Amino acid sequence: MKKLPVGIQSFEKIREQPDQFYYVDKTSFVEKLLEQGGGYFFLSRPRRFGKSLFVDTLRQAFLAKKEYFQGLYLENNWDWNRAYPVIHVSFGSGVLHSLEELAIKMESILMDIRNEHGIDYEKLSVNDRFMEAIVKIARKYGQKVVVLIDEYDKPILDNIANKSLAIEIREKLKNLYSVLKDADVHLKFVFITGVSRFSKVSLFSGLNNLQDISMNPACATLCGYTQKELETVFADQLEGLDKERIRQWYNGYAWLGEKVYNPFDILLYFSERQFRSFWFETGTPSFLITLLMERHYSIPSIEQLYLGEELIDSFDVDRIRVETLLFQAGYLTIERMDEKMVGRRTYQLAYPNMEVKSSLNRWILNELVEDVVAKSANETRLIRAIQTQSFNDLRDIFHRFFASIPHDWYRKNELSGYEGYYASIFYCYFAACGFEIRAEDATNHGRMDVSLFYEDICCIFEFKVLENSKEGSAMAQLKDRKYHEKYQDSGRKIYLVAVEFSKKGRNIEKFEVEKVS
Template structure:
């Protein structure tokens, strides 16, 4: 019985034979993504595997196929290795003043540059943007892979604080602008987050980013499909069936109702289960199917802070699926001018239920866990 990778987002740890963790092989999609696009962005709710994706790319580009033996990508990968700078913006998401933010950013950047073998001054009083520009200028063409996880974390934490939000936004937008101006050094760029702050941060600064967030071919890149669940977790599912006193198919059906139903595909052709909730349930199955993913204490910051500024409709408003135009979901408007449905789709509180074929989609709650979480969330802000 292989171990559940509960709370593990490091690729090399999961793939360590001595740890005996289950690993869901998404590397065929990763290989296609890298081959097709030099710079990508993907938005997913929290706890959906964005950090594991960044870690997988870090090992792939930094070490080659070492550690990828037996996975799909090992059959086709022929690229060389590169210097890899892997940044995690959640490391300095709630630090206070602009000066504190710049210092925390610079310390993080300095450490990650050194980890990549790129020389940098130890003087932490320098601005991070100057340090970053100097580093890029020192590199040959196509020699660096840049991975940025949770790029929007500092912004979502201060969404309800306009002055601080604008200060952070300018720094992050400038970071991407300088990256774009020196992008010749990049072999590949991947940016992940919960929302795409298009007008505010990304699009003006780095319009070469390809947004994969709603592309059908990457709808299952993050999250577990039902086939992946049945194939990779079969022994755990058998154990849960016994403990919950139901058949295998009854168990899957109930898990789908409680933890599945997420669709990040504008054609509505692929559904996935929430990884965190599935792993939590399988670790300790209960006949009442407890909820884990979107409790009020762990609510995505963007929704929590959006509520403080804009508010939302009554949760019952979303009980029945409703039509929404795709342009509303993928709007370029500033964050506080977005429709609530756009924020709720990106954060996983609403999902695509059906595509109508005319540029509109049917939206609704993905599952009972989210329905309950939405009610709890809104009750805290009434």
């Protein structure tokens, strides 16, 4: 199988032969946006999801570059006789580490605009020059201007661990973006993309006509591949492959509409023909992991979060919420939405797929356990123990692991003092190994701590800390609440696993396993 180099123009494609291209046509969304008479639009999506590609699609359409759209929807659904001047601003490349570097970047952007459109600046400040560029370009071409801003928030997110610097950068960018409000009479269309959804007050003060299409069901598949697109466009690439496993690994992202695949993952999977965490490996969630640790976040609770609109919609460096960051960065997605009251929505979040669930928990585990070498060896033993249903081995694996943690580690970290720490270790190990697991699995008698599934077995775990409960209470709860009844008709062998810890002893004190008859 030849490797498939990735080619990027104004639409998405991969290439196997020099004359064979695969197109995923998203150009109909350009027409949908313009049907509203132009305007100001904002789209939030995780990194490497095709935002920049769609911005380029818009750019080529407004420039009337019909040659790029042959055979695509927009070829016969666009006025190619009228071109508009386009100002393209992108903060996507490089990492800015200071206000000085941001100033240089802004100056570079303004110089690119000047050189492309052949204008001169008379003003000095960045925001004045930006306004000057819009006005002079509109007058030069006799047409209103299209402004496309890609990765508008990247300078802030690159410095999110340094709150004071992030706030200063935010204010500088706010000064730049505020120009759009006063330039309205000269603008035909504005499209802004980013990862986070900062409030309008934070960055787009006064831009009241900015339409946020991030959670618009009609735009849910603007970025990403649907199942139908995958199976039709890449039909020959899928021959002989396990489509269900591909779906489990890479599909699952949703924004109140049909679920989609991350294009970055799919293109690289077709190139390499192996399951890897392609998307996850392009980013480092260090700041997110730090927040989880500092706030003693229960890792299993990430499995199913229920949040209101106020937590989903807004993000700001003044008050960073872990749940909002998890969602907007792409580590969680919308599983479903409830609208129990008029105007009041609640969202259930979950991991989008196996890539994210396994990889994120592996990162979290690295932070929790410190000894990465021991962690890696334990993963291999743990997989074998579950596969062979050797529960004594499972107990020994975790007991040896907890015993190997240096006492000095506990003195430097408060994590071992909260009850969810030990249960989180179990959960992260199982998730990192790729097992199907469910945290807080609901039944009509209560919630199981963790349920694990592998082939024809189901293991139901209950965790207790002896300092907070009586010895034997974990197994008693499993039996009294009859959690196993939920899966009794599944045809699986069901095991009840009761694990009791001692915070004082820093290890497992009691480990019981019973098979349900």
